[in-house]
Amino acid sequence: MSIGNSPESPEDDRNFPADDRDSIGRALQQARVAAGLTVEEVSASTRVRVPIVHAIEEDDFSRCGGDVYARGHVRTLARAVGLDPAPLVEQYDAAHGGRPAPTPAAPLFEAERIRPEPRRPNWTAAMVAAIVAVVGFVGFTMFNGTSGQAGPQSVAEGPAPVTKTTAPKPKPVKPDPKPVPSESAIAAVPADKVTVKLTATDDKSWISAKAHDGKLLFDGLLLAGESKTFQDDERIDLILGNAGPIELYVNGKKIEDSFEAGQVERLSYTKGDPQAG
Incomplete structure (x- = not known):
C-alpha cells in the first residue's frame, strides 16, 4: 500500500475535492486549513472582511452585495488559499443563473454623446467678404466715372492724360492666433498631494x-x-x-x-x- 498515493492525502484534498466539490464554501475552507491559514490571515491578505469570509465558507453569499461581487470574492479567496478560481466561479455561475450580463450605459449618456455641438458663426470670413465687396464697388464706380468724362474733350483738346486709379488694397486679415495648448488637468496635478x-x-x-x-x-x-x-x-x-x-x-x-x-x-x-x- 503506497502512502504517497493515498486518497486521503492533504495535497489531493486541496486540489481535487471529492465529495464536497459541489460546495464552494467547503472547498475554500478545506484549502485554507490545508494551507495552514486562519480566517484572519486570509482576510488580511485579500482585504475581504472576516464576516464575509466566514459567510462564504458556509456557502452564504448574501453578504457579498450581489452576484458580481460574490464572484469576485470567490476568485480572490481561491487564489489566496492556492485553488484554481475558474472552476469555483463556473460552479457559482451554474448555481446562480449563469454569469451576470454587463449593464448597458444609461440612455441619458447616449443622448449626451451624440448631441452635436452648435456651430459658431465665422465672423472672420464674413468681414473679409464685406471688405472685398466694398472695394469692388468703389473700383467699379471710379472706372465708369473716368470713362464718361474723357469722350467729349478728346476732339478739341487732344487726348486727355490718363490718370491711373489704383483701388486701395484690402488690409490683410490677420489670422486668429493659435491657441496655446494647455496642460491637461491630470498632467498638472500638484506634486505635494x-x-x-x-x-x-x-x-x-x-x-x-x-x-x-x-x-x-x-x-x-x-x-x-x-x-x-x-x-x-x-x-x-x-x-x-x-x-x-x-x-x-x-x-x-x-x-x-x-x-x-x-x-x-x-x-x-x-x-x-x-x-x-
Missing part, C-alpha cells in the same frame, strides 16, 4: 475611497462614463468592487494593471510615482 482619478469605461462599479486619516471621500456606484477625482496630502485607499471596467490615473500617470470584470481590488497610493500598496 496624491491625486487619483477613476473612470468607469463600459460598466458600473462600486467604489470606496478614503483619505489617510480614515475620512470617507466617496462610497457608492460609479456608472459607465462617469469619473471621480480624489486628493489627499498623504495617501488614498481605494476599494474597487468591479475592477474590470475601471480606468485609473494616479498622480498624472495611467495605471496599466489589467483588472478582470467582477474582480475586487483594494489599493493604496501615495505621492510621487504611483506604487500600489
Whole structure:
C-alpha cells in the first residue's frame, strides 16, 4: 500500500475535492486549513472582511452585495488559499443563473454623446467678404466715372492724360492666433498631494475611497462614463468592487494593471510615482 498515493492525502484534498466539490464554501475552507491559514490571515491578505469570509465558507453569499461581487470574492479567496478560481466561479455561475450580463450605459449618456455641438458663426470670413465687396464697388464706380468724362474733350483738346486709379488694397486679415495648448488637468496635478482619478469605461462599479486619516471621500456606484477625482496630502485607499471596467490615473500617470470584470481590488497610493500598496 503506497502512502504517497493515498486518497486521503492533504495535497489531493486541496486540489481535487471529492465529495464536497459541489460546495464552494467547503472547498475554500478545506484549502485554507490545508494551507495552514486562519480566517484572519486570509482576510488580511485579500482585504475581504472576516464576516464575509466566514459567510462564504458556509456557502452564504448574501453578504457579498450581489452576484458580481460574490464572484469576485470567490476568485480572490481561491487564489489566496492556492485553488484554481475558474472552476469555483463556473460552479457559482451554474448555481446562480449563469454569469451576470454587463449593464448597458444609461440612455441619458447616449443622448449626451451624440448631441452635436452648435456651430459658431465665422465672423472672420464674413468681414473679409464685406471688405472685398466694398472695394469692388468703389473700383467699379471710379472706372465708369473716368470713362464718361474723357469722350467729349478728346476732339478739341487732344487726348486727355490718363490718370491711373489704383483701388486701395484690402488690409490683410490677420489670422486668429493659435491657441496655446494647455496642460491637461491630470498632467498638472500638484506634486505635494496624491491625486487619483477613476473612470468607469463600459460598466458600473462600486467604489470606496478614503483619505489617510480614515475620512470617507466617496462610497457608492460609479456608472459607465462617469469619473471621480480624489486628493489627499498623504495617501488614498481605494476599494474597487468591479475592477474590470475601471480606468485609473494616479498622480498624472495611467495605471496599466489589467483588472478582470467582477474582480475586487483594494489599493493604496501615495505621492510621487504611483506604487500600489
